[in-house]
Amino acid sequence: MTDPHAEWAPPSPPPAAPPATPSTEQPRQPVAVSTDFADGEWHRLHPATPLFRGGLAFVAILGVLIVNLRDRFFEIFFDDQQVPLPPTGGDLESDAIDFIVREELVLVALLIAVGVLLLLVAGFYFSWRLHTFRITDEVVEVRSGILFRTNRKARLDRIQGINIARPFVPRVFGAAKLEISVAGNDANVPLAYLRGADADALRRDILLLASGAQRAGVDPAATAASGIGGMLDARVSELLSPELDVDLVAPTSIVRMNPGRLIGSTVLSDTMIVLVAMLVAIVVTSIVTGELFLLVAMFPGIIGIGGFLIARITRSLRYSIAATPDGVRVGFGLLSTTNETLPPGRIHSVKVSQPLLWRPFGWWQIAVNRASRSSQNGAAGQQQTSILPVGNLDDVRAVLQLLLPEVAHEASLPVLELGLSGRGTEGGFTVSPRRARVLRWFSQPRNGFALTDTAVLLRRGAIWRSLIAVPYSRTQSVSVHQGPLLRALRLAWVQVHTVAGPILPMLGALDRDDALRLFHGVADASLRAAATDTSHRWRQR
Amino acid sequence: MTNPESTGAESTGTESIGADPAAPGSARLDVAGEWQRVSPKYIPVDMIGTAIFGAIATAVSFVPFWIGWPEGWLVGVGVATIFVITLALTPRRVRAIGYLLRDDDLLFRRGIMFQRFVAVPYGRMQLVDISRGPVARAFGLAELKFVTAAASSGVLIPGLPLAEAEQLRDHLVAVAETRRAGL
Numbered sequence: 177m178t179d180p181h182a183e184w185a186p187p188s189p190p191p192a193a194p195p196a197t198p199s200t201e202q203p204r205q206p207v208a209v210s211t212d213f214a215d216g217e218w219h220r221l222h223p224a225t226p227l228f229r230g231g232l233a234f235v236a237i238l239g240v241l242i243v244n245l246r247d248r249f250f251e252i253f254f255d256d257q258q259v260p261l262p263p264t265g266g267d268l269e270s271d272a273i274d275f276i277v278r279e280e281l282v283l284v285a286l287l288i289a290v291g292v293l294l295l296l297v298a299g300f301y302f303s304w305r306l307h308t309f310r311i312t313d314e315v316v317e318v319r320s321g322i323l324f325r326t327n328r329k330a331r332l333d334r335i336q337g338i339n340i341a342r343p344f345v346p347r348v349f350g351a352a353k354l355e356i357s358v359a360g361n362d363a364n365v366p367l368a369y370l371r372g373a374d375a376d377a378l379r380r381d382i383l384l385l386a387s388g389a390q391r392a393g394v395d396p397a398a399t400a401a402s403g404i405g406g407m408l409d410a411r412v413s414e415l416l417s418p419e420l421d422v423d424l425v426a427p428t429s430i431v432r433m434n435p436g437r438l439i440g441s442t443v444l445s446d447t448m449i450v451l452v453a454m455l456v457a458i459v460v461t462s463i464v465t466g467e468l469f470l471l472v473a474m475f476p477g478i479i480g481i482g483g484f485l486i487a488r489i490t491r492s493l494r495y496s497i498a499a500t501p502d503g504v505r506v507g508f509g510l511l512s513t514t515n516e517t518l519p520p521g522r523i524h525s526v527k528v529s530q531p532l533l534w535r536p537f538g539w540w541q542i543a544v545n546r547a548s549r550s551s552q553n554g555a556a557g558q559q560q561t562s563i564l565p566v567g568n569l570d571d572v573r574a575v576l577q578l579l580l581p582e583v584a585h586e587a588s589l590p591v592l593e594l595g596l597s598g599r600g601t602e603g604g605f606t607v608s609p610r611r612a613r614v615l616r617w618f619s620q621p622r623n624g625f626a627l628t629d630t631a632v633l634l635r636r637g638a639i640w641r642s643l644i645a646v647p648y649s650r651t652q653s654v655s656v657h658q659g660p661l662l663r664a665l666r667l668a669w670v671q672v673h674t675v676a677g678p679i680l681p682m683l684g685a686l687d688r689d690d691a692l693r694l695f696h697g698v699a700d701a702s703l704r705a706a707a708t709d710t711s712h713r714w715r716q717r
Numbered sequence: 718m719t720n721p722e723s724t725g726a727e728s729t730g731t732e733s734i735g736a737d738p739a740a741p742g743s744a745r746l747d748v749a750g751e752w753q754r755v756s757p758k759y760i761p762v763d764m765i766g767t768a769i770f771g772a773i774a775t776a777v778s779f780v781p782f783w784i785g786w787p788e789g790w791l792v793g794v795g796v797a798t799i800f801v802i803t804l805a806l807t808p809r810r811v812r813a814i815g816y817l818l819r820d821d822d823l824l825f826r827r828g829i830m831f832q833r834f835v836a837v838p839y840g841r842m843q844l845v846d847i848s849r850g851p852v853a854r855a856f857g858l859a860e861l862k863f864v865t866a867a868a869s870s871g872v873l874i875p876g877l878p879l880a881e882a883e884q885l886r887d888h889l890v891a892v893a894e895t896r897r898a899g900l
């Protein structure tokens with residue numbers, strides 16, 4: 177897997193090594209990492225990168241220009257007669273060409289065109305040459321740009337997830353985009369593009385370095401070189417099974433996405449109900465009034481919703497979720513695929529919810545709050561916060577155990593299941609008092625919380641059921657609120673603050689004393705958890 | 718619940734605000750402790766801000782009346798009334814703002830009608846901001862913002878004398894360093 181351009185080192189000595197720790201003093205010691213990318217030296221991206229990043233558009237524009245000028249070329253080179261100059265007033269393009277021909281500037285024009293072409297090619301080449309990255313024990317660092325140099329460093333222990341995306345065209349060429357998510361908006365470090373197999377191996381190496389494991393123990397067998405013949409095989413198998421790493425076959429998906437269930441859940445989703453309601457409204461109004469104005473008005477919306485639903489199905493058809501030693505790996509996509517590894521301790525809250533029409537089938541969906549925003553989309557084109565698009569209770573159990581192993585262990589699963597479909601105080605839940613019926617007509621016996629030893633569980637909704645779990649080790653703060661209406665009823669509401677995301681962990685209409693108990697309970701437990709939590713350096717001992 | 722103590726002194730006194738109505742049967746929220754109050758000088762700062770905003774909002778809401786809607790003045794008067802009430806309640810509201818430095822976390826409270834209590838562990842601190850508006854600067858005050866990774870934490874302590882705000886910031890940074898936690 178070694179390629180000559182990947183071993184290029186800049187003429188200037190690389191910048192000073194990161195702060196010396198026992199493990200970084202001799203970075204060329206035998207390492208457990210399996211690619212030569214993670215050796216602390218500067219490396220380059222896939223040589224076809226410029227083509228994938230806009231070069232294809234450039235080639236297409238060139239093609240269009242050549243096709244348009246073809247007639248001209250024929251006239252110039254194959255017609256001995258004087259070209260009859262059209263009278264002035266033609267379009268700008270032919271005017272310009274006529275001018276060039278008339279003034280006998282063809283050579284100059286060609287030279288200029290070739291010059292521009294060379295400049296562009298040189299630009300692409302240098303932007304590729306100057307786009308380098310390196311991975312040390314402490315940071316991932318990327319340098320890019322010709323005139324305006326940018327240099328981005330991300331600390332390995334702050335990595336929130338590593339995403340490998342394979343858009344369709346690069347995928348055909350066997351290239352993949354590796355994106356390292358760091359907490360914050362637009363704080364990601366993309367490495368676009370790498371060879372597909374390299375991307376998988378590099379992700380494993382980065383996670384290994386980030387895990388706090390000491391570099392030790394050589395594993396040279398991991399880099400089994402394959403010849404030219406093997407390359408084609410590898411390319412084909414990569415296309416066919418993108419969710420499987422070449423060397424990391426062991427983690428197989430714990431949830432099998434059943435196409436019937438996926439289509440059924442999409443048909444029965446709330447979005448589909450809106451779509452059907454819109455279609456009914458259009459049919460009714462056009463029959464009653466005999467005019468189609470509503471169709472015209474709603475057409476863009478219908479197209480948008482329809483596209484959203486179809487995207488949800490196609491993206492989730494090859495959904496996979498698997499446990500790896502360095503976190504949970506979630507894969508999506510049919511033609512363009514993405515699969516992302518979330519290291520342990522990066523999931524800030526989890527919500528299991530059930531749209532109304534899914535209840536007869538016992539289907540649930542799971543979303544998470546994460547500290548980073550990936551530019552790649554998950555299921556249904558949402559940001560990668562939808563972790564399980566649809567699944568039954570067994571799938572929910574398995575995924576919860578994967579996402580929050582310290583919260584969803586064998587002993588606590590019954591409590592979690594009570595949180596999904598139970599009601600009342602069973603299982604340690606504290607629910608809203610009966611006087612809160614005024615505010616929670618149907619859900620009062622469900623609307624409640626439970627403080628387990630590792631997470632706070634918020635249970636809401638009788639019609640649209642949901643359960644939110646926030647591990648104490650990830651809560652940022654907690655607040656309790658009370659307005660005049662709630663005060664008159666001796667109630668209060670509580671919000672647990674986590675990083676921004678689709679989940680808003682709050683619980684309304686609690687008894688005033690229960691609300692304060694929840695407030696103090698979460699505040700104390702999160703202090704205890706923060707003092708002992710080491711999940712962000714999951715392999716460190 | 719009136720707090721007669723508004724000495725106007727430079728230092729902000731400690732006082733257990735809201736402790737009196739915390740009778741066992743009270744519906745109000747309360748957390749016992751020696752709450753630090755913000756400077757009483759913040760009352761005029763807040764009032765000036767409210768007054769300027771209120772004057773602009775009132776002027777805008779009179780526009781329908783001026784362009785020929787005879788009953789439009791009702792809107793303007795309504796808006797003005799809301800701001801006058803807000804102004805009148807400012808001293809009460811400012812006195813309800815408080816913070817409490819516990820061993821491992823910071824408690825912050827504000828509001829009388831709409832009460833809000835927040836508990837933020839020091840270790841979750843991402844940064845501390847001190848900012849001063851022009852009016853607050855004229856009164857020698859500053860506001861301190863405690864930022865965590867969650868946008869909804871919203872701990873913004875206004876009306877601190879500058880020296881106290883800087884002292885509090887240094888204290889928060891120091892204790893956060895010893896209790897550093899992951900994200």
